[in-house]
Amino acid sequence: QLIAIGNVLCIRGYWDPPADISKYAMINWFKSQMEQAGLNNLSSALYFPNFSDTQLGNILPQGILSVLAQPIVSNPDPANGESRAEGVVLLASNANYAYSEKDMVWIRTVANKFRLA
Numbered sequence: 001q002l003i004a005i006g007n008v009l010c011i012r013g014y015w016d017p018p019a020d021i022s023k024y025a026m027i028n029w030f031k032s033q034m035e036q037a038g039l040n041n042l043s044s045a046l047y048f049p050n051f052s053d054t055q056l057g058n059i060l061p062q063g064i065l066s067v068l069a070q071p072i073v074s075n076p077d078p079a080n081g082e083s084r085a086e087g088v089v090l091l092a093s094n095a096n097y098a099y100s101e102k103d104m105v106w107i108r109t110v111a112n113k114f115r116l117a
Contacts, residue, residue: 002059004034005072005087005114014061033059034088041085042071045104049097059090066098067091070111087114 003010009027021029034040037056046069051060056067072087089111091099099107 002030002090002092003087003114004030004090008087015059030059034090039069039088039090042069042088043073043085045070045108047099047104049099051092060092063094064092065096066093068099068104068107070104070107072111072114074115089114 001010001012002015007027009030017026017029031040037059039046039056046067048067051065051067060067068091070089070091071085072089074084074086089107091107093099
């Protein structure tokens with residue numbers, strides 16, 4: 001699991017950043033990789049059940065077969081109804097089709113708890 005909100009990064013499990021990056025520079029490295037992959041401003045969840053994308057491969061450990069990117073979206077602006085991504089919850093699995101509809105609803109609910117006030 002990887003949760004990125006603003007300049008805060010929470011990583012659980014094994015991820016594969018380059019060995020020559022200090023722990024202080026790791027946040028910027030992950031942020032730049034997520035921007036290159038287009039995960040920095042999602043408006044809805046992306047699910048790749050049979051993952052083979054090399055763009056995200058820079059972030060993810062080898063052997064990943066499923067990826068779910070759930071944006072953390074701010075409350076819509078009442079004036080124009082627009083919302084913006086405040087961050088992302090990124091889940092990776094070494095199983096094909098790892099996340100069911102029920103799992104995705106639960107993950108979206110958890111992501112909504114991270115909304116900034």
